[in-house]
Amino acid sequence: MVKTYRHESLLGFFKGMSFPIASIAVVNSVLFGVYSNALLALTATSHQERRAQPPSYTHVFIAGCTGGFLQAYCLAPFDLIKVRLQNQTEPRAKPGSPPPRYRGPMHCAASIFQAEGPRGLFRGAWALTLRDTPTLGIYFVTYEWLCRQFTPDGQTPSSGTVLVAGGFAGITSWVAATPLDVIKSRMQMAGLKQRAYGGLLDCMVSSARQEGLGVFFRGLTINSARAFPVNAVTFLSYEHLLLSWG
Ligand SMILES: CN(C)C(=N)NCCC[C@H](N)C(=O)O
Numbered sequence: 001m002v003k004t005y006r007h008e009s010l011l012g013f014f015k016g017m018s019f020p021i022a023s024i025a026v027v028n029s030v031l032f033g034v035y036s037n038a039l040l041a042l043t044a045t046s047h048q049e050r051r052a053q054p055p056s057y058t059h060v061f062i063a064g065c066t067g068g069f070l071q072a073y074c075l076a077p078f079d080l081i082k083v084r085l086q087n088q089t090e091p092r093a094k095p096g097s098p099p100p101r102y103r104g105p106m107h108c109a110a111s112i113f114q115a116e117g118p119r120g121l122f123r124g125a126w127a128l129t130l131r132d133t134p135t136l137g138i139y140f141v142t143y144e145w146l147c148r149q150f151t152p153d154g155q156t157p158s159s160g161t162v163l164v165a166g167g168f169a170g171i172t173s174w175v176a177a178t179p180l181d182v183i184k185s186r187m188q189m190a191g192l193k194q195r196a197y198g199g200l201l202d203c204m205v206s207s208a209r210q211e212g213l214g215v216f217f218r219g220l221t222i223n224s225a226r227a228f229p230v231n232a233v234t235f236l237s238y239e240h241l242l243l244s245w246g
Pocket residue numbers: 131132135136139170173174177227230231
């Protein structure tokens with residue numbers, strides 16, 4: 001934090017923010033929409049009926065994995081641009097200093113498209129899919145399990161329970177996702193700041209060889225600290241929207 005502040009001022013902390021904000025509504029709609037509909041198809045019960053007849057954890061896991069798989073493809077281009085912009089750590093422009101490689105998210109998207117075509121925008125998408133498919137299954141199972149522990153049978157969980165269960169679901173899923181998150185980000189930067197890799201496995205093996213197994217847990221603390229409030233609010237909004245519109 002101190003280094004980022006010294007090097008890039010407060011603005012450094014907000015780098016690459018516009019694209020995640022623009023994309024979060026779309027990505028979360030796909031995730032929660034696919035999850036709800038997959039659960040509906042698997043259990044043939046509506047959200048309200050599910051309080052009296054809770055779905056099995058296997059069904060929750062399969063529905064979560066399906067949502068995770070599909071959201072990964074919507075997220076891939078936005079996530080690539082975010083990672084590229086966040087890794088551009090040149091200090092604030094001084095007169096005479098070379099211009100940054102990317103001038104903003106649209107310029108970043110256009111440069112990748114020009115250099116590599118549409119496929120370039122999906123660089124790292126395979127690692128992102130591997131990260132999100134199982135971890136979103138874990139996410140929804142943790143949420144359901146915690147809600148059921150603290151809610152009497154047949155009742156709707158309180159807002160407090162939803163906040164705590166959502167927060168811990170976020171932390172649990174990020175703990176499981178961090179190793180592949182590290183690899184995904186390296187694949188997205190491959191050939192720029194990172195060396196080019198022969199593939200996902202090569203990236204994993206050479207990262208572990210050069211930096212030790214600890215490399216797979218880089219960013220775990222900050223990911224978890226972020227995950228609690230973000231996912232507490234996400235689940236509270238989801239439950240409230242389903243109650244008022246469902
Ligand atoms: C890759 N993982 C662990 C997840 N996508 N987990 C679910 C949380 C999603 C939420 N938008 C967030 O960014 O925390």
